[in-house]
Amino acid sequence: MDDVLTGVAPAPPVGWARGPLGLVQACDQEVSRQSALRYRAVAAFALSRPSSVDRPQGTRGAMSAERWAARPELLRSVSEWATQELCVALSLTSTAAEALLVRSLTLVHRLPATLDALEVGTVHGGHVAALLDHVAPVADDTVRAALERDLLAWAARRGTVCTPAQLRDKARREVLKRKARSAADDLARAITRRGLSCRPDSCDGMAVVSALLTTPEAAALMAALGTYADALPDDGRTRGQKMADALLDLVLRPGENGLSPVQVVLNVVAPVGALLGGDQPCEIDGQVVPAEVVRALLAALTGARVTASEATAAEDSATEDAPAPAEDTAVEDTAVEDTAVEDTAAEEPASAEASAAEATAEDTAGPGTAEGVSLVKGEDPLRGLSDAAIAQHIAELEADAAWWAEIERRVATGELYADLDPAHDDEPWPPPGWAPPRDDLDPDDHSDDDPDPPPDNAGPPEPDGWWARADAAVNDAGAALLDAEQAVGRARRLVATAERADTADEIAWADNPAGRVTTAADAVTALTAATDDARLHLAGLLGRTAGGGLADRPRIAVTHALTGALLTLTDLPGLRRATRAGTGLHAPAATDGYRPGAALDRHVRARDRRCRFPGCRRPVPQRGELDHGTPWPAGPTAAANLTGFCTGHHRGKHQAPGWTHTLQPDGTLTVTTPSGLTATTEPPPY
Known part of the structure; x- marks a missing residue:
């Protein structure tokens, strides 16, 4: 501990505290170091227990196909009995032991830099969990390594505090930026898991009900229950207790509670590009969500078709070799062009952009949805198959190949021969005096031939003898190996086809309006790349006032192009007035008095x-x-x-x-x- 406190170990980002708190920091670093050593040791133990010792799939007594398919991919090469051995050694449940194996192997093989940072005490277990959840699943090794490097550097900035929740939020944003399209697919699959669950609380007589909902649903539910609770008189109950009682009254006793309908307020922050069909990450009440969720929510609340439908149509046409829209599409004479473009020049040329529209909305819509990404059309075996179906098919082929490889190993070692006929299990293998054929013998040398050949009337060898069974086994193994090679070949062709299709799909997507909007460097470029319909829909959204599905007029956050800092918060009429007056946009003026005015209050909260x-x-x-x-x-x-x-x-x-x-x-x-x-x-x- 003295070595740590004197500077041998890296100091925390906020430095070493004086007194006992400094010792707490040193202990925390030592806990992180020991945790890293534990993960490395568990991974080494897993590697010492290969799955080759297990019975192959399809044989009697082997793990069922359902359990094998549900097993994490990293454990496919680890014996199923390693989990039980870990349970005995550490007094863990099977679920906890398997989770520890997966976590250890993931850190060693997929997040090595995170494991190194844990070992020197730069991060702790909470940070590791955030990276395991959001960075480790990224399939592309290059993208995953870049994400890991950038997030670790962000977490270790000098003079800052980075909690696991902050790192988790940052990881969500960065992953959405770099793999937004697959994130939309993940969201579409996750929506199918929506539901409720109940578990006992640590206190007897209490239970915890959990609801897995989309972010807009969860935010709206909490806001509505909070509004009901705030409307109830002060009777000694806490706000949380009132929210729980309101939920029970609304669900179990509808119409009997006298509760009036309430309006809920959701703060939605969306970059201009996301509203134009791009994939930039958005926020709902501070939670990071894909752009598809916000587009679906705003479309349902306002009736404005702010969706990616134009981009989807352009993508379909691009995959069919239709001409793509020109890059230098002129910006139409819409309200958005008249304001956002000119305002950027008036405020700070090349330094400020209208980067986000903040809509405060009443939640009356259902959950957002996300469209999957289809493969490029073409004459290949993958046509018409979803990405999930292709992945499952390839996994099945690889599993077949692994099974045949195990057959080959058992043939070579003689294990397979002993299983051919249970009635002859007592016969030795190999039989006495038997030796494998030699390739170095002269075919014309008959010195080793049997001097006493069998008589002509001896007949064929006994059909159930060991040699007949061995010969049949070799023939079967040869046929099995041929089938395995063909299966592996088919799998490789499917993988190559999928990679070509994915590349073509990415190229086509990048060339359509949604792709150009996503990669736009600023809001002006995004507006230029968008379709005419998308710009008109955006202008319609920004022009809407309170009433209907919206509780307030949507606001436009004008931000610094380099730092992303908020410069001012305005709306469409404000942009028009600033453009006509030529005064530019600034933060609201100071308020005379203690409490800020409405505009200043809104600006500081948005900042x-x-x-x-x-x-x-x-x-x-x-x-x-x-x-x-x-x-x-x-x-x-x-x-x-x-x-x-x-x-x-x-x-x-x-x-x-x-x-x-x-x-x-x-x-x-x-x-x-x-x-x-x-x-x-x-x-x-x-």
């Missing part, structure tokens, strides 16, 4: 979105909790002097002894603890 205390991800409450960096009236009620906090951390800023909070004009907050640790946070970029 911070979550509590700015290091590591906290609670949303800033809708009412209150905007704190003056320099107390009012010494400091103004202005964006540069306001910070969003959750209720608990707002209280801590004013009441916790020995803490200091320093706010810079750009919104950067520096927090120093009584033990000497220093951490900074910045407003999250768009």
